[in-house]
Amino acid sequence: MKSKPESPNLSRRDWMCSAVLMSVAPQAARAAQRPLLPAGVVLFQGDSITDAHRDRERTAANDSAGMGRGYPLLIASHLLGSRARDGLRVYNRGISGNKVPDLDARWQADTLNLRPDLLSILVGVNDIWHKLGGSYNGTVESYEKGFAALLARTHKAMPYTRIVVCEPFVLRCGAVTDAWFPEFDLRRAAAKRVAQAAAADWVPFQSMFDEGLKHAEPAFWAADGVHPTLAGHALMAKTWLDVVKP
Numbered sequence: 001m002k003s004k005p006e007s008p009n010l011s012r013r014d015w016m017c018s019a020v021l022m023s024v025a026p027q028a029a030r031a032a033q034r035p036l037l038p039a040g041v042v043l044f045q046g047d048s049i050t051d052a053h054r055d056r057e058r059t060a061a062n063d064s065a066g067m068g069r070g071y072p073l074l075i076a077s078h079l080l081g082s083r084a085r086d087g088l089r090v091y092n093r094g095i096s097g098n099k100v101p102d103l104d105a106r107w108q109a110d111t112l113n114l115r116p117d118l119l120s121i122l123v124g125v126n127d128i129w130h131k132l133g134g135s136y137n138g139t140v141e142s143y144e145k146g147f148a149a150l151l152a153r154t155h156k157a158m159p160y161t162r163i164v165v166c167e168p169f170v171l172r173c174g175a176v177t178d179a180w181f182p183e184f185d186l187r188r189a190a191a192k193r194v195a196q197a198a199a200a201d202w203v204p205f206q207s208m209f210d211e212g213l214k215h216a217e218p219a220f221w222a223a224d225g226v227h228p229t230l231a232g233h234a235l236m237a238k239t240w241l242d243v244v245k246p
Contacts (some may be wrong), residue, residue, distance in 0.1 A: 034162045036118050036246040038086040042079065043093060043116035045103065046123050050094025051228060059088035068092055070228065071153040072120075074237035075079070080246060091116075099127045099136065100146040107150065112157050118246055119154065119161055122185050122205075123147070124168030125226055132179060140183065144190035151198040164244055165195035169206040171218035176225030201244055208239045 036042065041061075044050050052070030060065060062080060067073040067090070076090040093110040095102070100123055103111075111119065127143050130136035138146075151163060168188055170176045188206055195202045212221050212235060221232040228236060 001058070009021060034117075034160070036088070036162075037074070038083075038088075038155060040086075040088055040117040041114060042076070042090045042118045043111060043114055043120070044075075044091070045111060045119065045121045047093040047097035047098040047126050048094070049125070050092065050122050051096045052092075052094070054092050054094070054119045054231070056095075058093075061091055062120075066092060070233040071236040071240065075235060075240055078241060091107065094122075097126055098123065099128075099130065100124075100143055100150065101138070104150055104153075107153065111154065115158060116161055118164065118244075120164040120166060120203075120240070120244075122166035122168065124172060124191055128180060128184050128187055129175070129226070140186045140190055143187055143196060147191065147194045148197065148242065151194060151200065158184065163198060164203060164240075165191060165198070165200045166203040166240070167191060167207075169209050171209055171213070171222045173218040173222070174224030174226070179226045203240050203243045205236060205239065206245040208235060 049070065050068070050072060052068030052072065054068030055063075055065040057066075062076065064073065067076050072090075072092045072094070077094075079088055079090060091114060093114075095106075099123060103121075103123060122144065127136070128139050131138060151165075154161060154163065168184075169190055170184060192202060194200075209221055209232070212232075216231070218225065220229065221235065222228045
């Protein structure tokens with residue numbers, strides 16, 4: 001007897017990601033693992049986890065108030081302190097509540113116009129959270145297709161930009177209930193496929209927090225299951241730096 005074929009939905013999603021990114025794959029591969037050169041621009045994009053209560057009126061590079069209170073501030077502090085002579089410029093453009101379509105709507109102004117040499121993106125939790133709340137109807141498939149198109153658009157405009165895709169994550173406490181699963185895991189898998197198709201760096205935040213649960217309760221890392229505590233942001237920054245090695 002022949003084995004059961006793979007899910008047609010999964011195969012179709014894989015095909016869409018490959019098709020969207022095929023034309024930019026060579027440039028993406030060249031950009032992957034590219035070291036951050038002096039005078040380079042680093043940009044963090046995403047939702048409230050990246051926003052982290054930043055002052056959105058403070059838009060200049062390397063402004064601590066404009067960097068927020070989370071992992072981008074910790075990473076920027078490390079980069080600027082350890083490479084003081086390099087003239088790095090670090091920006092945070094995360095906006096609370098954003099989903100993939102929201103990023104797409106502001107991508108030109110908040111990403112492409114800044115011409116980042118290294119672009120870090122964390123997005124996905126609102127794409128399911130807002131759906132569970134009834135204010136959004138996006139599917140796993142639309143999340144994957146939209147995310148892939150966003151990276152393709154980026155590579156087309158900036159073929160030598162190094163892209164870092166951060167894994168969406170949740171911890172089972174606070175707002176995160178069984179209703180989030182298994183769809184949230186499917187969205188995490190979709191984000192990883194998008195990163196792989198784009199030859200982007202992949203920062204495994206979910207597995208990082210899963211390992212952290214061996215040492216502390218979920219609320220220690222993210223009190224509401226979504227937004228990291230100080231400890232959670234510190235762990236994210238360390239993991240990001242260990243993976244990206246900018």
